[in-house]
Amino acid sequence: MVGYLDQSFGMDSPNADMEKMALEENADRKLLIAVDFGTTFSGVAWAQTRRPDVQTIIIQWPDSTSGGLEGISSDKVPTELRYHGDDCQWGFQVDDLGPRHQWFKLDLDPNQSRGVSDLSRQYPDQHALPPGYNASGEKLCTDYLTALRKHTEEVLKHKLPQSILKSTPIEYIITVPAVWSDSAQAKTRSCAEAAGMGKQLMIISEPEAAAIYALHAMDPHSIKIGDTFVLCDAGGGTVDLISYTVSALKPILQVEEAATGTGRLCGSTFLNRIFNKYLVDKLGLNEEWDEEVVEDAMKRFELVTKKAFRGSPTEEFVIPVPGLADDPSQGVRRGKFRMTGAEVTNIFEPVVQEVVTLVRGQIAATSKTVKAVLLVGGFGQNAYLRETIRAAIDPGIEVMQPPNGWTAVVRGALMKGLSQLEPTTARVKVASRSARKHYGTERMAKYDAVKHAKRPNYWDAYDGEYKVNDMDWFIRKGDPVTEDKSFKRQYHKVWPVAEGHNKAVTQDLLVSQDICNAGAPMYKDSGDVKYLARLTADLGCIPANDLAQKTGKDGRQYYSVHYDIEMTYYSAHTKYSMVYKNVKYDSVTVEYV
DSSP: OOBOOOSOOSSOOOOHHHHHHHHHHTTTOOEEEEEEOOSSEEEEEEEETTEEEEEEEOOEEOOSSOSSSSSEEOSSEEOEEEEETTEEEEGGGSOSSSOBEESGGGGGSTTOGGGOOHHHHHSOOTTBOOTTSSSOHHHHHHHHHHHHHHHHHHHHHTTSOHHHHHHSOEEEEEEEOTTOOHHHHHHHHHHHIIIIIOSSOEEEEHHHHHHHHHHHHSOGGGOOTTOEEEEEEEOSSOEEEEEEEEEEOSSSEEEEEEEEEEEESOOTHHHHHHHHHHHHHHHTTSTTOOHHHHHHHHHHIIIIIHHHOOSOTTOEEEEEOTTOOOBTTTTEETTEEEEEHHHHHHHHHHHHHHHHHHHHHHHHHHOSOEEEEEEESTGGGOHHHHHHHHHHSOTTSEEEOOTTGGGHHHHHHHHHHHHHHOGGGOOEEEEEEEOSSEEEEEEEEEOOTTTTTTOOOEEETTTTEEEEEEEEEEEOTTOEEEBTOOEEEEEEEEEEGGGOOOOEEEEEEEEEOOTTOOOOOSSTTSTTEEEEEEEEEEOTTSOGGGSOEEEOTTSOEEEEEEEEEEEEEOSSOEEEEEEETTEEEEEEEEOOO
């Protein structure tokens, strides 16, 4: 987005001449803010285009007792909301007691196949409000992003001079899952715009952002052309995977997508939910049992046990349960009880095994020799997860945890955004991706009795032959798609001159997910072909005499229009345009390929 910070900085405004000088001086300066809008935690990073080497993570967040900057210090903030009348609490302001809105980001794409897993059904959060309860997913996302933006601007007031803030345009970046649908993309953009992040918002896919940072953080001498890496972004709610093969080392590191991304709801939050159930089953009948006992125990599990656990059955962990009476049968003594490594393993295993299945599936999907699995995200820093994956895959594949793994997505998003504005700052580039679906249009094809057997056909007077409508897939699932480079596909439409000037030419774009990988359907009404978007060229301003005319096989005159569909693929969206005689008549931005 190109926008500006709120102007109410609490300082005297400079005079008009000074403001003009500042604007002229900062004409080529921009302030870039990257937002990792996560399922359970979100992060923010910022940098100035004049100093792209100085990239800063926001680590100061308000809590329930402080509305300012001296609340909680953390690399990320919880993606949670709670409403008290007109008052909206967010992030660390929302305590663990009472109902709260969680995971509302996923409401933007309710049809996503990964949206529901066995874990989310078996271990629901007892305090999480159901989707849509007293607020839509879009409202929740907008309110949360608004709070995040306002806090970021408040932080920047203490980091940069007022003259810089008043005169420097701001551009926002927001991250989205690579498998987000067209509808979810549009909703994410709409929420971010409504939150004040501007109309020209830059959107980047989460695993790509994480890969950019993780590969940049690696020792360049250990990377060779042809090396393939599986990136596993294991967060609090979701686990996303994607694979890349190194295609060039100079002038910058370039990679190509080696397999389409996969993902599932099996993040580390489920460890907390399983532990909560374990507590209830073990201690819930104790007379002194209440919510405060749960809160203290959960905090120790989150801050200590989850991070320290290595997988040894001989490990022991002390869990505080203040207020509970001593009970030898429950192992409670002096307000504490001990968990064995075996008990912690039982909590970890259901979640870890789902991640292992995803990793093994991604390795198999690459059809290449994988050099290493790179673990990023908060859960990705867990030692037990790392060692379990290491034991479950080929011993020749390394399992690595790049530095700053929890903030890899927001750091990579900022790097990607800076390289878009200042190409000389690029360090890692994703040169091509694998198409996740089939994309194409319906066309008129010459009837072939063998190829189109039992398919209805019709007589085309213009060409003097039988025709049938079938699919023309210009991109097939798994095809490599080059970033930021457009290519064209030519189409042709005719109609009788006697019917008059056709004011518009339309072309529908169609898509097939082909979940079973059976191949691209031949016809629009077979398989899972769905409407994606419609392009329209308004030719009303072109005089009829300027439209090309040709004589058909039947001797009649026909208008003949040749036009192109131009396609450009970006990190997290695709742009289609209809072009006639080098004039671009219509453009639509649709889903990530």
